[in-house]
Amino acid sequence: MILHGRGISQGTATGPLLIGPDPISFLSGVDPETGIVMEKGHPLEGKDITGTVLAFEYGKGSTVGSYILYALSRSGHAPAAIINTEAEPIIVVGAIIGHIPMVDRLSIPLMDLPSGTIAEVNGTSGIVSFS
Structure with missing residues (x-):
C-alpha cells in the first residue's frame, strides 16, 4: 500500500508502525x-516509541515538547x-531539529493504517508505503 500526504520534515526512515489514537504531549x-510514553491514561502508556513510525493525531502541550x-x-x-493527521x-x-522525517494529511484515517x-x-x- 502506498499513500500520499504532505511532506513536513525531510528525509526517509523505516520502522514498525505504532498508532496512537490520541494526541501526544512530549x-x-x-x-x-x-522513549517510553509516560502520560497517564494515554493509549500508548508504557510503550517504547524508539525506532517506530509513530502515527498520532497531533501534538499537544508546551512548546518545550519540540525540545x-x-x-x-x-x-x-x-x-x-x-x-x-494534521x-x-x-x-x-x-x-x-531532531532530523525525524514527518508526513501529515494522508488520504485515510490513521486508525485505518495497517498497524x-x-x-x-x-x-x-x-x-x-507499507510492507
Missing part, C-alpha cells in the same frame, strides 16, 4: 532518556519517523 508525556523530540533524537530514542508547530519543530506492519516514510515527497 513534555512530561514521553521520557527523553528511554523533548530533539532530546529523544540525541539519546537515540526518537521515533524513526512521524505521521500526523501537523502543528510543536511537533514540526521537534521533527525538523504493526513496516512503514517507510519519505518526508521529502510525502509518500508513505
Whole structure:
C-alpha cells in the first residue's frame, strides 16, 4: 500500500508502525532518556516509541515538547519517523531539529493504517508505503 500526504520534515526512515489514537504531549508525556510514553491514561502508556513510525493525531502541550523530540533524537530514542493527521508547530519543530522525517494529511484515517506492519516514510515527497 502506498499513500500520499504532505511532506513536513525531510528525509526517509523505516520502522514498525505504532498508532496512537490520541494526541501526544512530549513534555512530561514521553521520557527523553528511554522513549517510553509516560502520560497517564494515554493509549500508548508504557510503550517504547524508539525506532517506530509513530502515527498520532497531533501534538499537544508546551512548546518545550519540540525540545523533548530533539532530546529523544540525541539519546537515540526518537521515533524513526512521524505521521500526523494534521501537523502543528510543536511537533514540526521537534521533527525538523531532531532530523525525524514527518508526513501529515494522508488520504485515510490513521486508525485505518495497517498497524504493526513496516512503514517507510519519505518526508521529502510525502509518500508513505507499507510492507
